[in-house]
Amino acid sequence: QVHPVESGGGLVQAGGSLELSCTASERTFSTYTVGWFRQAPGKAREFVIGISWIDGRRRSADSVEGRFIISRDNAKNTVDLQMNSLLPEDTAVYFCAAGRRNNVFTSEEWYDFWGQGTQVTVSS
DSSP states (O other), X not given: OOOXXXXXXXXXXXXXXXXXXXXXXXXXXXXXXXXXXXXXXXXXXXXXXXXXXXXXXXXXXXTTTTTEEEEEETTTTEEEEEEOSOOGGGOEEEEEEEESSSSOOSSGGGOOEEOOOEEEEEEO
16 A cells, blocks of 8 residues: 655645645555545545556546646656646645556546645635
């Protein structure tokens, strides 16, 4: 098992950028598909973007396509989420999740280990 930990959240103005990181101390983290999810107040948690572990395939939600970029550095055991052109509707708690399958699923059920989340607030 792995224990993902998110960092990098904060407050940013609309149109700005923010980078989140997900890391784990376990070396096996590089053998997990990693997905980012978010949960806005009063809403269900939703898939944002993810990257598979064998071939680095990426998948993103339509709402962030072209604005959010995911990358992983296995040497550093991190998966980064670069968020650009942020909108107030991007405000949410962002969660990092790790799944064993080599596929970026959009459903939470395919992810086995979750971080505690980091708050991202975009002001208008």
